[in-house]
Amino acid sequence: MRTRVSRALATAVSAMLGLSAAEALGAPKDAPKDAPLAMRCVEFAGAVLPPELIAMPTAGVQIESAAMVGATVPGNQQGGEYCRITGRIKGLNASTPDIRFDLNLPRRWNGRALQIGGGGYNGVVVSGTGVIPFSPDRAPLAQGYATFGDDSGHVGDSSLAIFGLVDDAVTNFGYAHLKKTHDAALALIARAYGRPPHRMYFAGGSTGGREGYTVMQRFPDDYDGVIANSPALNFSGVRLLGVELGQAEYATRGGYLPPPLLEHVYQHTLAVCDRLDGAEDGIISDVAACRQHEADIIASLRCAGHTPSHDECLTDAQLSTLLVMRDGLSLPYRLAWNVSGYRGYNVFQGTHLTGTLGLGHQPGRQPVPTFFANGYLFAQGDGYVRYFVARDPSFDSLGFDPQHPGKYRAQLVALSQTIGAMNTDLTRYIARGGKLITLQGLADEVVSPHQTIAYYEALIDRFGIDQVNAFMRLYMVPGFQHGSGVFIPSVDLLGALDNWVTRGVSPETLSATDIAAATNGRSRPLCRYPLFPRYAGKGNLNLASSFVCAEP
Template identity: 60%
Template sequence: MPQATTTLLHALLLTALFACSTHASAASYLVKHCAELEGTEVPASVISLPTRGATILSASVVAAAAPKNRNGEYCRLVGVIKAQLDTTPDIRFEVNLPARWNGRALQMGGGGYNGVIVSGTEPTAFAPAASPLSTGYATFGSDSGHVGNSGRADFAMNDEAVINFGYGHLKKTHDVALALIIMGYGRKPEQTYFAGGSTGGREAFTVIERYPDDYDGVIANAPAINFSGVRLMGVKVGQAAYGTPGGFVGPAQQKRVFETVLQECDGLDGVVDGIVSNVEACREHEPQIVAQLRCANGQRPSLRDSCLSEAQLATLEILRDGFTLPYELAFGVTRYYGYNVFQGVDYSSGLGLGNSPVATQPLRFDANGYLFTQGDSYMKFFVTHDLRFNTLGFDVDQPGIYKSRLIDLSATVGAMNPDISEFIAHGGKLITMHGLADEVISPNQTIAFYHSLVEKYGQSIVDSFMRLYMVPGFQHGNGVFIPAWDELGALDRWVTMNIAPETLIGTDIASATNGRSRPLCRYPGFPKYLGKGNVNNAASFRCENP
């Protein structure tokens, strides 16, 4: 049986016996001795941020033939990184060391408020079916330092847990995982990557900004950057919907908006396929779209008539426009950019605007919409620590005693620092993908951050390390077009072979249109139909700038 007192130093002495051996013999040794790592303690001195060290709670070999295992044989390590305070939850993590290691490591980001261990055994989001672990990557992830992903954000009552959620768990998990990889294989990875979407996309930008030398390449999909901004956006939407008489936009109106936009803009890319691809051209049609939606001659919307009142249109315009603050958040941020409300977002599906004209107690995603529910939770748990706080009465522009807290949180969780010069100097590469129809995280915020990098470094420098792909029809994990593509393979080729990705191919995994393909165009391009050929084949399209 393994001894709980086994230390990292002792484990490293074990690996020294084969540190200079072949990959095959090192992997063979790893599999044979995997269980001996149980109880191993990683001292706090190995972890760059303050902790009380880490412990491997379980270590076991997962056989290639094990039920439901599609990853080949690997050593599975599960443990905890101990918080500084007894009142703070530990960070739970998992590290997977494959028997057939390709010499690379991949840290995988979480989603929502995290709260569950990212196992590292599944494919990355929107990737082909094969997982990175099955192709030889050592993978690792964590729960970000708390248990539960209810959307209530209870953990945010604890300041150390907020720091862990914002950035601490990323570095702490990385450092422990790196020590375990060295322990397992006798050497460091040749390349270390990070991949995540939504919260994981924010985490991806966070590691670039805070720990640039730790990663050779990063994937950041639908990144929830400007975290305070998107939560305050939810507050403003909720106030428009529930603090203004008649401001709630019901499911019938939500559906009508999407259908009207499709009728007006679907064919602007040369083909009617259910996707608004030429978003910029669609913006020019917005006056006609709004005119078709507006109730005529004082008519009031009803269950039978899905026209929109002036109050309802005002709610959508807040979503469209975003907001500008009269004060600065961290890194000089004053604005959150709005959504493509009248350019193809379907708020009647997935994480929309809700189905209840009354603000329920407590708020719920289905009843009151994702944005407002999360904005309310943010104010109660992150900002005020007051579960009775009246979010509908909060003045975003004049936050009073909560101003400094909003600013501090935007630095802790926001990932909006445009100074990524160290990542550039290190030779790091970044691929970002975002859906133009995202209803949760504004794609225009991602575009704006991209433009801030171009303004700071110049287009040629940004092109040397970053690729941005804005995908028409793709929402926040759903939509009329959901791309599956080999993003990790594109990143790895860029890092290891200097083959920079250009136009890529995405295969639709939406149930109604599964299997059709489209070009994934570098921003600002969009896929335009050539006028002939199979409309379900990417070869029938070319990338064209608006």
């Protein structure tokens, strides 16, 4: 499978920069062979790309800057010279924020391109110049990839949902920015190198993971391979669960759990379950076996017959808060793609809830909830209901009922169609030979691992295990949370994906190096789901070779 520039795209490129259609399709203009990219790079500065370059409606593209970045320039750690282009994709309506994007074109190009996803509510341009989790040893740009990313069509940090008041900005955030930026970058790459990339990949995590599934579902002809880690597939579901969790913490008397109590819950669970995988290493790897002890764990944590101190046991109200997160969301109506809720978390199987992305650190709800004060899930859910659903900055999410949303139900369903990525129809992507790698933490406190597993199982129900195995790999990582945890894997997923796409070498068990500060350097096997790493009974606990991938 190869990414190709269409005849219409070639014609548009030629009109923009004075090329013949043949040149736009692959034949470069005459230029000194020792500096073709440098000469082409400066041509882009100030250029305007016509709307015809992009398959979705826009008012064209304005290139703001284009300049070569020297290999010896301070701050350039890519190991070589590259052309850096920045631009804006204009909306049809003046009120629509621009989609800002960056594109990096290495002098030593490997013929491949990589689009990189964002995080949270986006709002910050993905530069594409640095080392990224799915290619930890060397930045993709340093490996010769043309890299690009964008801000999804609004400005602000990843916690800000204010853009939800603007319809076109919501559509861009949901899916349109991906196609618009892809098409703009593809045209520029074809012009810069005289030909389109042989392979086009996408990689991202969290919101970027959702974006990875989105491009397979909506734009299957554009990509040869996708890395989609910790994917926020069911975006509306997780936001509504966040609201219910916040209500349990802050609208229910005694529902708040202080960090010392959350730490007590985690340590008690670790004491019960750490050794179930054969190794006392601070990682709960056999999550299924740990779940068999859950009733006893909860019973031993529950306060009984005395007035508790704040960090000794859980009251019924505090336990109910954790059960909201464990049980997930169940709705009496359907969102897009027949979604009826959101899967719960491994609360009593090693998920640590005291970090910045965990539950709240303050007993009172802030007027505008923040990650640290009131918890990530509630803060993000509050913003979603306030700006996307109610479209009212003064709306109080503690009074919103996700079970019976009343007049907001139609808006919720529409949003789940625009932003969610729960469609299992990957028929076209699979037929074209597209590949997919997903890595997900079993201790993730932001994206439920069970939601990721549920989507994978839905693919098997639809296509059968053999066809899913032919195009997808799912790695569930014990101890890994949402970018943190007691085990933070470092593994070259981009290399694995490229080998699969270009050489047909399908990845199996991978080896990951731990980059958590306290245990940096130890390794573990990354096992294909549903397998997990079990200690073999002998050997160094810090080496992946001492573990085997076992059935739960």
